[in-house]
Amino acid sequence: MGPVIPIRAAAAGCTDVPVLRERGQREVFCGLAGIVWLHRKIQDAFFLVVGSRTCAHLLQAAAGVMVFAEPRFATAIIEERDLAGLADANEELDRVVLRLLQRRPEIRQLFLVGSCPSEVIKLDLARAAFRLTGRHGGVQVLHYSGSGIETTFTQGEDACLAALVPTMPAQAAGPRQLLVAGALADVVEDQFARLFRAMGIDVHFLPARRARDLPAVGPQTVLLLAHPWLSDTARALQERGAQLLPAPFPLGELGTTAWLQAAADAFGVPQQQFDELTAPGRQRAREALARQRPALDGKRVFLFPDSQLEVPLARFLATELGMHIAEVGTPYLHRALMGPELALLPPTRLSEGQDVELQLDRCLQDRPDLTVCGLGLANPLEARGLSTKWSIELVFTPIQGYEQAGDLAELFTRPLRRRDLLAA
Numbered sequence: 417m418g419p420v421i422p423i424r425a426a427a428a429g430c431t432d433v434p435v436l437r438e439r440g441q442r443e444v445f446c447g448l449a450g451i452v453w454l455h456r457k458i459q460d461a462f463f464l465v466v467g468s469r470t471c472a473h474l475l476q477a478a479a480g481v482m483v484f485a486e487p488r489f490a491t492a493i494i495e496e497r498d499l500a501g502l503a504d505a506n507e508e509l510d511r512v513v514l515r516l517l518q519r520r521p522e523i524r525q526l527f528l529v530g531s532c533p534s535e536v537i538k539l540d541l542a543r544a545a546f547r548l549t550g551r552h553g554g555v556q557v558l559h560y561s562g563s564g565i566e567t568t569f570t571q572g573e574d575a576c577l578a579a580l581v582p583t584m585p586a587q588a589a590g591p592r593q594l595l596v597a598g599a600l601a602d603v604v605e606d607q608f609a610r611l612f613r614a615m616g617i618d619v620h621f622l623p624a625r626r627a628r629d630l631p632a633v634g635p636q637t638v639l640l641l642a643h644p645w646l647s648d649t650a651r652a653l654q655e656r657g658a659q660l661l662p663a664p665f666p667l668g669e670l671g672t673t674a675w676l677q678a679a680a681d682a683f684g685v686p687q688q689q690f691d692e693l694t695a696p697g698r699q700r701a702r703e704a705l706a707r708q709r710p711a712l713d714g715k716r717v718f719l720f721p722d723s724q725l726e727v728p729l730a731r732f733l734a735t736e737l738g739m740h741i742a743e744v745g746t747p748y749l750h751r752a753l754m755g756p757e758l759a760l761l762p763p764t765r766l767s768e769g770q771d772v773e774l775q776l777d778r779c780l781q782d783r784p785d786l787t788v789c790g791l792g793l794a795n796p797l798e799a800r801g802l803s804t805k806w807s808i809e810l811v812f813t814p815i816q817g818y819e820q821a822g823d824l825a826e827l828f829t830r831p832l833r834r835r836d837l838l839a840a
């Protein structure tokens with residue numbers, strides 16, 4: 417296998433493409449959804465949603481099929497009450513937390529997760545977290561908001577990790593270390609850890625699998641984001657001195673190589689060493705993608721805004737699988753984080769925010785071969801004869817890195833195969 421050829425910007429990428437900005441009705445999950453993957457990642461944490469019955473239903477529906485042991489999340493239901501009832505609500509919350517910690521002594525970190533109902537908004541969860549940390553020595557109580565008013569789907573993870581940043585120890589002066597931020601499936605994290613360590617890079621991950629292993633941060637920290645939705649976390653880490661490395665996200669063979677290369681360059685890893693270490697993974701990823709490519713090459717895909725993964729996914733589908741992008745929508749376009757991706761994405765229609773009716777009209781007019789969208793839009797689009805892929809699956813499934821490149825591509829070939837089978 418030849419030397420690594422760095423991923424290059426498309427001749428005229430999407431950097432300067434005009435963005436269609438829409439502000440209308442949105443069809444996205446709220447940030448509570450992040451609990452589904454965060455509770456599996458941080459193994460001694462518990463997520464207590466302070467919310468309504470709707471929040472409890474959402475969590476059960478989103479996570480119900482994935483719970484194998486006693487879950488590490490729950491909802492403290494705060495019923496409607498007037499302002500005079502707030503003192504009671506605080507006492508009730510304290511009682512719930514006390515019962516929980518007595519029953520689950522293994523919990524080391526407790527997240528109070530805020531939600532939308534007005535009764536919850538009136539509660540001061542910052543003060544409650546401070547009060548409860550003082551009361552339950554040994555358990556760190558933190559808070560963040562997963563409210564649908566403030567957050568979409570993946571922003572819950574951003575809010576959770578940003579809440580962790582002030583509790584990270586200060587990094588002592590010394591050699592630089594790499595901090596990879598973003599909850600990755602353990603298997604993916606282990607693969608990346610092995611590669612970075614083989615390059616001689618001292619790497620740490622946020623979040624850590626255990627509360628006590630929270631990495632340190634400081635001016636010697638070089639920050640690499642694993643997910644595009646971590647803008648608040650990145651800002652909080654930068655405020656503590658970390659230097660953010662601009663890079664595409666590690667999707668596909670080329671995206672993964674460019675992501676790893678950004679870290680390797682920052683740490684002065686010799687190019688030959690980098691090429692030798694990444695060659696086997698790149699080869700496996702190429703072979704896996706070659707198997708999926710015939711089903712996707714030349715097909716058109718439309719991506720509705722949902723997880724903020726849309727731009728990196730579109731780049732992957734276009735540059736590695738030959739798909740044509742009809743439209744790529746994203747809830748927010750954070751140019752500082754998305755710049756390297758936009759430079760690689762072939763020119764296409766790019767939209768930010770959502771006015772769902774207008775976007776549906778464009779999609780129906782485009783008649784793409786495949787539409788990536790949230791659960792709420794999938795059935796109506798299928799009923800109109802369009803093949804869909806649920807975007808939530810792309811967040812719940814390990815898709816980053818060389819070994820997962822084929823699985824990622826297969827997530828897009830499956831709906832097309834199903835359509836062909838039904839048509840046969």
Ligand code: SF4
Binds near residue numbers: 447467468471564
């Ligand atoms: S946080 Fe808000 S949007 Fe999310 S489930 Fe609860 S009430 Fe619904």
